[in-house]
Amino acid sequence: MADLRDFPDQAFSGVHHGPLQAGEWITLQDSKGRRHSVKLEREKIFHTTKGGIAHDDLIDGPDAVVIKSKGGVEYLALRPLMADYSVSMPRGAAVIYPKDTAQIVTMADIFPGAKVVEAGAGSGALTTALLRAVGVHGQVVSFERREDFAEVARKNVTGFFGGEHPAWRLEVGDLVEKLNETDVDRIVLDMLAPWECVDAAAEALSPGGVFCAYVATTTQLSRVVETLRAHGEFTEPRAWESLVRDWHVEGLAVRPGHRMQGHTAFLVTARRMAHGVQAPRKKRRPAPGAYGDDYTGPRRGDVGEDVPKATGSSATDT
Numbered sequence: 001m002a003d004l005r006d007f008p009d010q011a012f013s014g015v016h017h018g019p020l021q022a023g024e025w026i027t028l029q030d031s032k033g034r035r036h037s038v039k040l041e042r043e044k045i046f047h048t049t050k051g052g053i054a055h056d057d058l059i060d061g062p063d064a065v066v067i068k069s070k071g072g073v074e075y076l077a078l079r080p081l082m083a084d085y086s087v088s089m090p091r092g093a094a095v096i097y098p099k100d101t102a103q104i105v106t107m108a109d110i111f112p113g114a115k116v117v118e119a120g121a122g123s124g125a126l127t128t129a130l131l132r133a134v135g136v137h138g139q140v141v142s143f144e145r146r147e148d149f150a151e152v153a154r155k156n157v158t159g160f161f162g163g164e165h166p167a168w169r170l171e172v173g174d175l176v177e178k179l180n181e182t183d184v185d186r187i188v189l190d191m192l193a194p195w196e197c198v199d200a201a202a203e204a205l206s207p208g209g210v211f212c213a214y215v216a217t218t219t220q221l222s223r224v225v226e227t228l229r230a231h232g233e234f235t236e237p238r239a240w241e242s243l244v245r246d247w248h249v250e251g252l253a254v255r256p257g258h259r260m261q262g263h264t265a266f267l268v269t270a271r272r273m274a275h276g277v278q279a280p281r282k283k284r285r286p287a288p289g290a291y292g293d294d295y296t297g298p299r300r301g302d303v304g305e306d307v308p309k310a311t312g313s314s315a316t317d318t
């Protein structure tokens with residue numbers, strides 16, 4: 001095995017320099033912003049409605065050029081950034097989009113040299129970002145229970161880094177059954193039922209380690225948060241979502257774009273307490289609709305110091 005100290009800083013960053021090479025993926029973008037991912041191959045033609053573009057006209061030339069199709073239409077030819085690659089690569093399972101990947105890398109505090117566990121690997125979009133963040137001196141162990149998806153992830157991740165990333169191990173199987181790592185710094189879960197993995201995650205995480213789940217629906221969100229609370233040895237979970245809106249900026253016409261990246265999923269993070277140490281919990285009122293027969297405390301709509309007065313007249317406010 002190679003000595004990791006021999007790797008230069010940019011080894012396995014997925015960033016290429018120098019002339020475009022046969023076998024590389026590039027993005028061709030037309031004047032309307034439509035993008036096409038193209039794998040450069042000798043003697044191949046990229047066909048457009050306005051004539052073809054010969055791959056050979058790009059191979060051995062510089063990155064970031066304008067190339068014309070035979071019919072005279074201009075295309076911008078660029079090496080893709082990681083964010084471009086992750087949304088255009090072949091998919092098995094749905095991928096995490098760059099807006100959420102960015103949140104995960106920062107808010108789950110993925111750092112160079114970290115030991116990270118991830119499930120499920122799906123198509124490998126998040127895996128790519130995790131590997132880039134931990135670098136060659138870190139470790140990412142990805143679990144994927146579907147063999148066909150694991151294969152897609154393997155191809156996408158090695159395709160991006162131009163070879164097997166030395167910090168990556170992909171395990172085919174269920175995280176709950178196969179996870180036997182310890183001293184894990186961060187665990188990131190993107191799956192249907194992350195609450196089923198809370199005990200296994202707690203066993204694997206170091207004190208202070210970060211648990212992060214990405215869930216699409218409010219019912220999943222509620223279940224994972226309540227499971228973390230019930231476990232006891234996690235700090236109070238934090239839940240949020242991010243919405244991204246581009247702006248149109250042209251002369252005096254400066255306004256929000258008409259479309260935005262709205263809901264994709266919620267993120268939940270919590271820190272692992274030391275083994276045997278319970279996190280202090282704020283006293284909570286039962287959620288509306290959860291009053292038991294023997295409950296005599298304040299109810300929504302009561303006026304009290306800690307109970308906001310109900311406004312409006314929805315059915316749950318009565």
Ligand SMILES: C[S@@+](CC[C@H](N)C(=O)[O-])C[C@H]1O[C@@H](n2cnc3c(N)ncnc32)[C@H](O)[C@@H]1O
Pocket residue numbers: 093094095096119120121122123124125126127143144145146149173174175176190191192193
């Ligand atoms: C939405 S996909 C993950 C996509 C991935 N994060 C990406 O960015 O490409 C969810 C994946 O989790 C896998 N999965 C669900 N539960 C799992 C478990 N307990 N252990 C391992 N993989 C699991 C599913 O097979 C599926 O491929």
